[in-house]
Amino acid sequence: MPTLAQQNDEARIAFSESLGPVDYYCSPQIETSFPVGGVYDGLLAAREGGLQPALATSWKRIDSTTLEFKFREGIRFHNGNLFDADDVVYTLNWVIDEKTRIPGKNRFDWIKGAEKTGKDTVRVFLLQPFALDLLALATRQPMLDGETHRKLENKCDYGRLSPVGTGPYKVTSHDTNQGIRLVASENPRSGKARPGSVKRFHIISVPDRQTQLAKLLVGEIDVVRGLSKDEVVNLSRQEGIDISFVETFDMVHLWIDASGRSGNAALKDVRVRRAIFSAINRAEIGHEFFPGNSRPLARICFTGQFGCPADTAPIPFDPEVARSLLREAGYGNGFDLAIYVNATEKYLAEAVSGYLDKIGIRTSIQSLTQTVFRKTRPKGVFQMVVDQGAFGNFAHVCYGLRSYVNVHTVDYWKDEGLVALVEKGCQTHDPVEQRVLFRRVLDQIHDQALAVAFSAPTAFASRRLRLHPDPGQSYGLTLETIGWKQ
Numbered sequence: 510m511p512t513l514a515q516q517n518d519e520a521r522i523a524f525s526e527s528l529g530p531v532d533y534y535c536s537p538q539i540e541t542s543f544p545v546g547g548v549y550d551g552l553l554a555a556r557e558g559g560l561q562p563a564l565a566t567s568w569k570r571i572d573s574t575t576l577e578f579k580f581r582e583g584i585r586f587h588n589g590n591l592f593d594a595d596d597v598v599y600t601l602n603w604v605i606d607e608k609t610r611i612p613g614k615n616r617f618d619w620i621k622g623a624e625k626t627g628k629d630t631v632r633v634f635l636l637q638p639f640a641l642d643l644l645a646l647a648t649r650q651p652m653l654d655g656e657t658h659r660k661l662e663n664k665c666d667y668g669r670l671s672p673v674g675t676g677p678y679k680v681t682s683h684d685t686n687q688g689i690r691l692v693a694s695e696n697p698r699s700g701k702a703r704p705g706s707v708k709r710f711h712i713i714s715v716p717d718r719q720t721q722l723a724k725l726l727v728g729e730i731d732v733v734r735g736l737s738k739d740e741v742v743n744l745s746r747q748e749g750i751d752i753s754f755v756e757t758f759d760m761v762h763l764w765i766d767a768s769g770r771s772g773n774a775a776l777k778d779v780r781v782r783r784a785i786f787s788a789i790n791r792a793e794i795g796h797e798f799f800p801g802n803s804r805p806l807a808r809i810c811f812t813g814q815f816g817c818p819a820d821t822a823p824i825p826f827d828p829e830v831a832r833s834l835l836r837e838a839g840y841g842n843g844f845d846l847a848i849y850v851n852a853t854e855k856y857l858a859e860a861v862s863g864y865l866d867k868i869g870i871r872t873s874i875q876s877l878t879q880t881v882f883r884k885t886r887p888k889g890v891f892q893m894v895v896d897q898g899a900f901g902n903f904a905h906v907c908y909g910l911r912s913y914v915n916v917h918t919v920d921y922w923k924d925e926g927l928v929a930l931v932e933k934g935c936q937t938h939d940p941v942e943q944r945v946l947f948r949r950v951l952d953q954i955h956d957q958a959l960a961v962a963f964s965a966p967t968a969f970a971s972r973r974l975r976l977h978p979d980p981g982q983s984y985g986l987t988l989e990t991i992g993w994k995q
Contacts, residue, residue: 519690519709520974520991522732523721528685528714530668533651534604534611539899539983544689544712547988548587549651549674552578552597553643555904555981560647564592564675568643573938574621574635576642582629586654587679587694588671597631598623599655609664616649638936640907640943648903677704678988688713691988706992707974725750725970732976734985736968741800744970753969754801755978755985758811758900758909761857763789763893764960768923770889775844782958783824784834785846785893788868790826791963794860801966808951809900809913809962813980816906816934816947824961831868843869849885850895852876858895889920897965902983906947907935913960914950922959 522543529536533545554563565578584592601623603609619642621634635642651674658667672680678691689712693704715721715730722740724730726747736744736752744750765785769777776782795803810817835841846865850858855876862872877885885891901909914922914931927950934946954960967985969976977990 519711520707520731521711521713521729523715523724523730523734524712525716525718525721525735526714527716528683528689528712530665531672531680531683531689532665532668533649535665535668537613537616542982543984543986544678544680544691544710544988545651546676546982546984547678547691548672548676548680549653550676551647551650551652552580553647555644555647560643563647564597564652570938571632573638576633576635576646577626578631578633580629580631584675586657586675587673588654588657590654590656590673592652592654592675594625594627594629594631596652596655598625599659600653601633601650603653603658603664604650611665619645638938640935640938641903641905644903644905645908678710685714703989705989707988710988722970725972728972731971731973732986732991733970734967736800736970738798738800740970741968749972751971751976752800753971753976753978754966755969755980756801756811756964756966757980757983757985758814758902759898759965759967759983760806760809760811760900760962761791761795761854761895761897761965762809762900762913762960762962763861763895764918764921765893765958766891766921767957767959768921770921770923771847771892773844773846773892775838775840775846776892778838779958780834780838781840781844784831784838784868785865785870786824786958786961787827787834788831788870789861789864789961791823791961792826794857795963795965797860798856799965800968803964803966806962806964808955809960810906810909810951811900811964814900814904814906814909815940816943818948818951821952821955824955824958828864828868835868835870841869843871845871845873847873847875847892848895849875849877849882849891849893851879851882851897853879854895854897857897861895886917887920891921899983900962904981906951907931907943910947910950911935914954918959924953927953 524540526540531544550563552565553560566581567579569577571577604617605620619639621636623633626632654673657671669683677694679694680691682690691710693708721733725733741752765782766776791805805823807821807823812819848858858874865872910931915928930946930950934943975992975994978985
């Protein structure tokens with residue numbers, strides 16, 4: 510049991526980014542997802558055992574594009590307003606309204622609309638069948654207080670001025686400089702997890718890593734996220750500091766312009782692409798730069814995700830095979846290759862470049878800011894890409910593959926058949942058919958040497974607290990599972 514002092518104390522969490530609105534719609538960032546998960550509820554809750562009731566007590570599929578939900582009575586938002594079916598209809602229809610301007614709005618492009626069909630029932634209509642409809646409603650659709658939200662001229666002020674939800678924690682103050690303060694809700698009744706032993710949290714923005722670590726060591730901060738391997742080694746020697754690791758769906762992925770759109774003809778040969786991937790020691794790069802147990806992935810997915818095959822092996826590191834493949838393809842003397850990378854991941858591209866140089870491939874690195882990187886991709890100049898990101902942040906491969914195959918690489922792989930397989934897998938609700946279709950997609954990406962990946966575990970340093978990392982959360986932690994040390 511927490512002591513009286515602990516009950517009256519607050520846990521202090523450092524964010525590396527500036528503090529945006531506590532609102533997943535207006536601020537779909539990894540750090541934002543941490544308080545959002547505790548403040549708001551979805552219609553359902555996603556847990557290890559599958560989908561469970563949250564705001565909805567029951568649900569059923571009317572047909573392939575219609576879902577019906579029945580809601581709990583008596584649930585109130587943190588400001589006292591009653592939650593009901595009208596809030597669900599308002600939230601979903603506002604998100605898809607053509608006048609709504611929010612980042613990444615295509616996250617919700619599968620929803621056609623919502624309609625109240627009774628005092629406590631709502632039907633949600635889909636534009637087309639979507640395999641992740643229920644999972645998305647559980648994890649990507651926090652319900653807003655319609656009465657409060659509709660009065661705001663700037664809807665994104667909701668997460669700054671009045672971020673009220675129905676979850677186990679409520680926001681008591683939000684200030685860019687002073688931080689975000691949350692306290693346990695007195696009477697959470699949505700069916701979601703209840704508050705943990707820590708009743709008060711204070712989230713502050715500390716962009717400088719050295720300042721974060723200094724504050725941690727003197728007791729001004731209790732949790733720091735995203736440690737480098739060297740930082741883990743150094744902090745492990747400090748008394749009172751605990752290190753925790755979690756493998757979320759974050760990966761480092763490398764993909765190649767297989768269609769030759771960028772003008773590099775060598776990359777159109779599968780032997781060349783396989784030579785490139787055979788020459789890169791992903792295990793060594795992961796061990797060098799990431800804490801925890803970074804590992805090469807057999808396919809560009811995690812076996813903990815539905816649809817990711819577990820009985821496969823990654824392309825092995827073998828520089829001699831790589832050299833042999835290059836000679837066989839007519840590039841025994843090597844060729845020139847431009848590697849494009851986000852500036853924040855340049856060190857990874859430099860490591861990859863070092864391996865490729867050893868087999869005679871003459872590499873250059875084009876390091877771009879995230880904004881420039883995103884704007885440059887559609888221009889067709891990328892030859893090879895080294896990038897880091899979460900593979901959809903879903904416990905299912907559909908979302909990640911749809912983004913990866915049908916958006917990021919579609920103009921570089923130019924494989925309509927592959928795109929069609931992803932769409933078909935994302936539209937069927939038959940789990941057996943999904944596994945078959947997604948395996949075909951992932952095996953083809955592997956067999957054609959289009960992309961490879963390795964995991965990028967996240968490390969936390971903490972004091973006073975007992976963390977329970979959750980691989981299903983993009984941040985890696987949830988408010989309600991953090992506890993005080995005994």
